[in-house]
Structures are given as C-alpha cells and as structure tokens.
Amino acid sequence: MEVMTKYKIHPLLEKRWSPRAFSPEPIAEEDVNEIFTAASWAASAMNEQPWQYVYAMRGTPGFDALWDCLATGNKPWTKHAAVLFVAIKVDTFSDTGKPNKWAMHDVGMANAQLLLQATSKDIYGHLMAGFGSDQVKELLQLDDNLTPVCMGALGYLGEADELDEPYRSREKAPRTRKDLDEFVRKI
Secondary structure, X not given: OOOOOOOOOOHHHHHOXXXXXXOOOOOXXXXXXXXXXXXXOOOOHHXXXXXXXXXXXXXXXXXXXXXXXXXXXXXXXXXXXXXXXXXXXXXXXXXXXXXXXXXXXXXXXXXXXXXXXXHHOOOEEEEEOOEOXXXXXXXXXXXXXEEEEEEEEEEOEOOHHHOOOXXXXXXXXXXXXXXXXXXXXXX
C-alpha cells in the first residue's frame, strides 16, 4: 500500500500499517521472541521497563481465551491472526512503589518497537483498544498494579477480499495522516 508524504520517512515506517486481513500462515516462535525482544529495548523512564506482554498462538486455548476478551467489532477479523497479545502497564515504580506517570508512554514506545520489528519481518500488527479490560484482568489474574493497555493481533498479510464488510472497505481505503501544520508548531 503506497504512502504519500511530503517529507521522506524511513521505508520501514512507510511499510508499517494495521491490517485486518491475515493469512492462515503461523508465525515461528523464534520470530515471536524477536518481536517481543524489540519491545524490551524501548526507552523508558529510569529504565523501569513498565510493560508486560501475554500472548497466545492461534489454535490454542489461550488464543481462544484472549479472543473472547475482544469487543464484538474486532472478533470477525482477529480470528485469522497468528498471534493475539495483551500489552500490560505496570502502574508503579518497582523500587519506590510510587505511581509511574510515564508508564503509559513507555508501553507505547515498547509497542511501537514491537510493531516495527514485526514489520521488518513482513509480519504485521494491529493494536486494539476494543477489548474488555476487566475481562482480561480476570482471565490473566492481574493484580491491582497491572493495567491492560491494549490488545494486539500479529500475522502475515492476507487477502482483503476475503474480509466481510465493513472490514473489506476499511482494508482497501487509502492510508491518510494529518498534515504537519495540524499537529506541529514552531515557536
């Protein structure tokens, strides 16, 4: 899918996008480990690394349990993903127990690196806010210091024409972004 930008960006950034059409091809465990290793190298406040990930491969009870936590609108297309995962934020600093107000940012950094590593291997990711946070907390028996931030699907690209509507149209729609003057200003 072509990306049109006024300014040149790295080809890996151009290539990264959030598809809904996934092929049935599984992802090798080695590749999954490389993807999560990339997340581990994200920048974080005081090197706290306030993230955890829980994942499952398609065809396993864990995948089905995570899939059950998704919002209705995400279920039709995620069933074909090779991997489902949950990104979890550790809410407090490990050494002081005080709230880590930068943790959400740091999880976002880890997720970005995870997605770029996946993309470098022709594996694509789609992060989702549409899931039951309380359901995930119960399923994974997370304590009060752990907050599910998002869920994600990973897989190789499939065929958009195999998706039902409205997902097929969304998959084929042009990729757009705001112009710089809408969110960047110089003072």
